[in-house]
Amino acid sequence: MALSISLKLDIIRALLTGTAMEPIIENLRANDILSVHRFVWEKTLEFGIKTRGRHFPQEELQSRLRSISQAQISRGCPADLKNCQLYDCYQQQPECMRAMALQQIEAMCSAVQDYLNV
Amino acid sequence: MQPLLEAGGIQRVGEIVIVGPPGAAKQPFLSALCPQVEITNQDIILGYLPIHDELMLYCYGISYGQGFAWDLVGRKMLGYIVIFDWFDDTAFAGSKEIVEFTASYFSAPFIIAADLSDRPLPIPESAVRPPIGLSTMSKFMFCRSSKPASVRKVVITLLDMLIEKLE
Amino acid sequence: MKDSTNTKQLVLIVDEATAETAQLIKVLGDYQIKAELRADNEEAYSYCVQHPPALLICEIKQENIDGIALLQRLREHNLTKSLPVVIAARVPELEERLKILHLDIDDFISKPYYPEEVAVRVDTILQELERHMGSSQREHGFTGNLEDMNLMDLIQTLELGGKSAIIHMMREPEEGHVYVLRGEVVDASLRDLGAEEALQNLMMWLHGHFDLNMLTFQRPRQINKSTRDLLVSGSQRIHAYKERANQLPPMDSVLARGGNEGLETLSDLERQIWALLSKPQPLRILISACRKDELRVLEAVQELLARGVIVSRAGSADSPDILTQNIMMRVSHAKEINKDPYSRIASFFKRGNGEKKKPSLMNEIPPVENQLTGPAAITQKIHLQRGDLLLIRQRLLSQ
Structure with a gap:
């Protein structure tokens, strides 16, 4: 599902100003949340590369995302997965997926704010 | 008086539209870009940028919501720039409304230009250079409407998108 | 049975043998696309270099598959x-996503997928390729109308791309040729004019037709000026030509002899024009018939009209001769097959001559055109040419 330009504009503004993302995305449907997750992911990398260079260290960001994934499993993942698969759960466990996507989006926003010193 | 291209020339004209919510700095933007600017009796700002005897760039500055021949200009415009005051929440909401309209009706590339005026950029400049891609046909960038170099950069970015589109 | 033009095209799927891939092979078959499966990097690589498939559908990470290494x-x-290449995989890890961005892929489909969707996307890519290959193999160039794109524009385009081509120009009742080698104009022919004069005259053809053939050739260089200089002087001559033409009757108006006074004072060129008007002729035909520099012919015609030695008459000339009819027919045919020269030109340069097109990144964002939802979505037509846009850009940069 493609995001509208005005929604992307909202996301960009939230990323650049450090304002909360939740009001922008809380009412979106599960598949839109997935699209937002991808868009924020792309922009996180983009800002990371722009401010810290092409090979900027991503370990911290990756571990933050993985820890969210692990926590989700520890809360009792109904799909009984070894690793939380955000995109696989879109149809089977949309609410579970939504919760994790929102947390990961917030984590990525926080990383962007570190990159931008917002 | 509208400057006409020299009689007998090839007479090529490109058109771009600068649109923003009421209060957006369209006139400073156009004045920084074009050597000659006029305001029509419909409050449309017209800027002329002659390139050479036979080639001219026309720039229309309009406020969203005012009467404008979108159906005529939209078909042939090279692209458009949506400008708004970055620090004004109402202007930001207005710019989204504009984009929702224009992106639905026109397939031309566009730039969303967040005007900083004379205020400092609140983030590292490297983060927004080059402009932020929103889709294959749209980019977001900051600008300073009163600074010719900054305004030219916005228009050059739009031209680059067009040139890439033609390739 | 689905409607497809990709009969017997072969697609290689690099993935494990699962119910999902079996279903994909079946659905591709419905689209007349034959698919084979390889579940191992080495096997897939050998297969591709021995029998390159029309397209590759590739997983990124399976037991014996490392899609990124294979693509590299x-x-x-x-x-x-x-x-x-179409990547069909689970959404990859961070490092993989970055690597994929540099691999020139044509599409990315995340798993689990619907085989129907994959088949449609593959079919679209193959059809696009087929269309491109078909047109470039058939013509290796493009035809067009000089009113849309004149010789100056063509030369500028070739210069920018450093391309080689022979441009065949047609304007009733004449034809001429321009030879461009790696973006430089090396020769031109028109009537019995010298190369540079021929080029200058052909640059002033603002109506008629062209047929551009992209090819390299061997030809001694007859024009030594740089292309840039030629374009500058051509531009000045076009300007002068149009100025002069604006002071004359329309090109289709018929000229005839007027009074006989002062005939003894005519120059050679003016005398030639007088002789050619033994029968009334359209101005356009008269200019060609003189077989001289066209700017000079216009000046002479203007002088003769001013002195009343020749006059412009209402009405039409006699029916065109066989050559004219032939050329008109060719022009009309070429117009028919070439309604939109710009898109043809753009597509030629975009993916021409075996060049790899830019990848459509794995980003799922569709172009804005796909989002048009308004009741009267307006399609953009770019009226300026690439050269004009570059000039505007240059002007802004130099300020």
């Missing part, structure tokens, strides 16, 4: 460096 190897091989 394929991109280094001459036979497969331009192979269209």
